[in-house]
Amino acid sequence: MADRICHDSMFRSKAEDSDVRKGPWTEEEDAILVNFVSIHGDARWNHIARSSGLKRTGKSCGLRWLNYLRPDVRRGNITLEEQFMILKLHSLWGNRWSKIAQYLPGRTDNEIKNYWRTRVQKQARHLRCDVNSNLFKETMKNVWMPRLVERINAQTPSPTYEQVEYMVTDLSQPIEEPNPVEPDFVQFNQNYHCQQQQFVPASDVSATSSNSPAETLSDVQGGVVNGTVYDPAGQTGLGGFNDWGCVGGDNMWTDEKDEGI
DNA sequence: AAGGATGTCAACCGCTACCCC
DNA sequence: AGGGGTAGCGGTTGACATCCT
Known part of the structure; x- marks a missing residue:
């Protein structure tokens, strides 16, 4: 939808738009963002994006902080x-x-x-x-x-x-x-x-x-x-189905192989 | 060993709701 | 009241990793 351009870009100049970085964040960008958030707090992302010198949209900064950088984020396997x-x-x-x-x-x-x-x-x-x-x-x-x-x-x-x-x-x-x-x-x-x-x-x-x-x-x-x-066709005793009701193979609950628990 | 298939996950996109002027 | 600015949400994409043949 052409008239629904991301609002972040609406108040950026064309020169700035062409300079906006996308894709994976670098360690340096992370460090800059963490530093700015520690000073300015985790709000007003557009302000942070502009004043930090990061060539990212405020939205991108907010997402990076929320999903990855904030200190209370838990990482690793879902228990x-x-x-x-x-x-x-x-x-x-x-x-x-x-x-x-x-x-x-x-x-x-x-x-x-x-x-x-x-x-x-x-x-x-x-x-x-x-x-x-x-x-x-x-x-x-x-x-x-x-x-x-x-x-x-x-x-x-x-x-x-x-x-x-x-x-x-x-x-x-x-x-x-x-x-x-x-x-x-x-x-x-x-x-x-x-x-x-x-x-x-x-x-x-x-x-x-x-x-x-x-x-x-x-x-x-x-x-x-x-x-x-x-199975969906109404058959019983399905070969390949374990008693989780799943097809054997990867265990959905862990990263281990499904042993037909 | 190679390359195609599949899985994972970070990041982006489009949209909506809310706030403030 | 309404329009602009912003944050948040859910869906989607794409790069990379891993698995499989």
């Missing part, structure tokens, strides 16, 4: 706990990346978005279904999330009863928007991240129906019914 939160919050809010990022301290919306696209959507492709389909949502809720919880439990001590009840209750929440249980997530996040306590698999609690949504899955082709993985 199991973070993965669980992403799946859970995405089931409630969809592609509201910045909102989801608020519940994952130190993670950026960009990082979460990339995670979703590269890891989660890949699994949807393997299942030959749309990431927004009922099949994919059911598989995520009834297979991947409980298994993720199991893996989290395997590395941390037992949860409190309240936490178990919370998890069970919350996992049964319908997918809806706007989200009516947002305060619970604040509590959940605090409990989980601050106290280093743990979950219990929903499948371990009789009140849940994590493995038997047959009446729901009967409406779609493929999925997981009573622990059996069905």
Whole structure:
């Protein structure tokens, strides 16, 4: 859209525009930006861009700071706990990346978005279904999330009863928007991240129906019914499908090879 | 070993909402 | 009220890395 030129360029001269740098940031540029932010704060990015001498747009400076340079940004692999939160919050809010990022301290919306696209959507492709389909949502809720919880439990001590009840209750929440249980997530996040306590698999609690949504899955082709993985064509006992409901190969939760957990 | 395929992620783009004058 | 300036959001792109044949 020709009349929707990036606003950053609207108040830059043509000479300046032709001089605007794009692409990866250099260490020197990073150092300049960090220095300027330490003096002027992380606001007014256009002012920083101009006065720092960086040949970048204010927008580019802001993005670089937010996604990479700010001191509280977390780098490295997404943890199991973070993965669980992403799946859970995405089931409630969809592609509201910045909102989801608020519940994952130190993670950026960009990082979460990339995670979703590269890891989660890949699994949807393997299942030959749309990431927004009922099949994919059911598989995520009834297979991947409980298994993720199991893996989290395997590395941390037992949860409190309240936490178990919370998890069970919350996992049964319908997918809806706007989200009516947002305060619970604040509590959940605090409990989980601050106290280093743990979950219990929903499948371990009789009140849940994590493995038997047959009446729901009967409406779609493929999925997981009573622990059996069905492919989108309705076949069972799929060669190549592990019990995550995924095609064997890369493990979506870690960088390790999937051993058919 | 090579090169094509695939995955990852930083950065950019287009758009919208908000604020201020 | 409305227009300009700005920040933030979600989608997309492209460079680089890694994997596979």
